[in-house]
Amino acid sequence: MVEEEGFRRYVAHAILWIGIAIVAFPVYIAIVASTQDNALIANGQMSLLPGGHFFEVYYQTIFVGTSGSTREPVGNMMLNSLVMALLIAVGKIAISIISAYAIVYFRFPFRMPIFWIIFITLMLPVEVRIYPTYKIVADLHMLDSYAGLALPLIASATATLLFRQFFMTVPDELLEASRIDGAGPLRFFWDTLLPLSRTNMAALFVILFILGWNQYLWPLLITTRDDMQTIQVGIRKMITTTDALTEWPVVMATAVLAMLPPVFVVVAMQKLFVRGLVETEK
């Protein structure tokens, strides 16, 4: 890049800083608000500097919950969300890599129709098929369970397509060499295809984990018990209160906590992701 001199460079930097501020300010406010006294926030006298209630607010949030609307500790909500997001991410990857393997490497009747059916489901998001899905889950007695939270969201046309595209770039000679080396279909999948898919799986895991973590409508519908509540549903319930002040420090602390696992996943997986990209060679 050409180095700009003097004034023009300051303008460019100023614009970048404004952009960063716009993105970061709400996050900063959330963190600050989560360390203040609720009365101050309610009076509209919130300081823009961190207050002194950090430990008590976070302790209350994680282990006790709000005193009003939801009595569920946020620690438990996080556990629920984590289990759901992990089940969805891992389940989606497992199911879609297996179905992509079947579609790419096996010749069976109606292979292409099946592929197109999977492809078409891309156009049917959860919201569209929510009533029949709810009915099935209810009939299977999976309401208020981890299975009910995760199972209906596990099938993934997107991930299947991604793995299909990747498998099609793997040279046929690798499969043929495996066949001559005495590796059957399962061996080839396990010994060759899975290790080669590592980077794709890492990238997908990041996307799918965040997708699962941010689910709102589905958990809201099928969980009724407080102890099965996920964090995204919990935040919403905390804000809507009747006959009482919204406990903003606790709400903000919950928001900050809800942010942490996705951030952690992105940071942790990014390293593997980048290293994989550099290392992998087909």
Added chain:
Amino acid sequence: MANVTLRNVRKTYPGGFEAIKGVNVDVADGQFCVLVGPSGCGKSTLLRMVAGLETVTGGEIDIGGRVVNQVEPADRDIAMVFQNYALYPHMSVFNNMAYGLRNRGMKEAEVKTRVDEAARVLELTPMLERKPRQLSGGQRQRVAMGRAIVRQPKVFLFDEPLSNLDAKLRIAMRVEIRKLQRRLNTTSIYVTHDQLEAMTLADVLVVMNGGEVEQIGNPLAIYEKPATTFVASFIGAPPMNLMPTRADEIKSQLGSTEAGILGIRPEDFVITDQTPAGGIALPLTVEAIERVGAETFVYGARDQDEQRVAATPGELPPGEVIVRIPGSEAPPIGARIRVAALRQKLHLFSGDGRTRLEA
């Protein structure tokens, strides 16, 4: 150790395309057989059928006295070296070679002995822990060879294994493959489109064209007596000069009564003013010269003056002719020269090029 016999082998694809139109080849135990031909001639398909990677739609493939048409590749006791090596990118060199042995349930101690021995032979010992991407093209080629030899199979199959290497390395590896094959004395089938590779490696040369075998035999015998014009122009570089002739023009030379195609190899011409008894002479105008050091190729155009040609016995009608002369001395471009070939250096084929007319 085993012989490989192909009996009337055919391959027809579901669309009706006939890739292999009935091939009979017999490779004796320990022989090195090379399948050569232009791209699309079916040589790779045939090799893959022997490997079991393509189904056989007709005829029989027999390895060591057992018909293997329905046998899985892993159970045919063959090993294959692929053009792009097909090494497992995520495994070390050691594991690449050991994979096939472990899949067969061999004990780890025996696996190690075999891989170490193969690595020693192929000079790969210092690289056993590396991944394929850390190796040069030639080293990857060796690993692919190593993966084949650790198995100690009945038959080696090579699918254009040298075509991804640069010219110098290709020659070095060619010699090495031949030495290795002689030492292990394992029956081998080798596919290439490079006629020089084919000539230098083969005990038995199979020249293929359009899904059919044009000629089978010892490479030198094929070179000296090509059975068809296709073989004549494919084997040998630069290719044999082929000239359509009318019966009356060369009757005195060959005693043939049919119109046919006359073939003369570039190296069988001599620049001379004499016409050898029973031989043939051509007046040429030099159009291009290629000097490669030890030899020089002269591209000449034959005279367009049909009247004059017909008037002189032993001369041929117009066209382009390649002449190979030793050394780097060559006539200048535009010069008019006269070249001649001896009677025993002439090849005569039928008009359609499918049959050799004289023995």
